[in-house]
Amino acid sequence: MSNNEKADTSKNDSRGVAEIEADIARHRAELGQTVDELSARFDVKKQAKAQVENARQAVQDASTSAADQAKSVVHSVEDQAKGFQARAKQASPRELAAMLAPAAIAVAGVAVVITLVRRPWR
Template identity: 40%
Template sequence: MSTPPNDSHGTQAEQDDTSQGPEQIEADIARHRQELGNTVDELTERLDVKKQAQLKVESVKTRASTGLHEARARLQSDDHRDVLSVLAPVSGAVAAVVLIIGVVRWARR
């Protein structure tokens, strides 16, 4: 195999980059601007503490509600041996909801 000689004109990729027309450069700028805007929007959403707390509260409420329905169904069944195994996660979820609500209220002060 032979290597191409080094010349002062640079590589093919460098030549392609420099031979772009104004339309291509403007399209690249627009694409980069759109990508940057999307990144900023995503970071803004991730850093919105109030929104993140609300999402977490909703998630915990949903899990608590599901666990509560499951506990009711097991309580109504004839098998009461594992009632505590259902009530423990439910009480933990309720405690988490109360804690999150307390933190959100504290943060608003």
């Protein structure tokens, strides 16, 4: 072999070594990533903490939603009560009795049910 041939061979060898080293580094990185993913999958404490956090967030979201709905209902009832109060101020006694009759019937019904439930059966 001539000196030129030896130089070409050493360049090919060094390029091959560089490629091999690059492949090894890439495979190490991939394996490290795989090991990290597997560790995360089998870390029971970490998974439990994540589930607790998810549950806490769900409860917080639900409570916020329920509070918003409750506020909406309260405002609606307040508006209805104000409207009823305005109508009651302008109503005649007969109209007022007609407006209150359903509530009086409901109260009487509840009283009858409570009496029947508490009454000892013989």
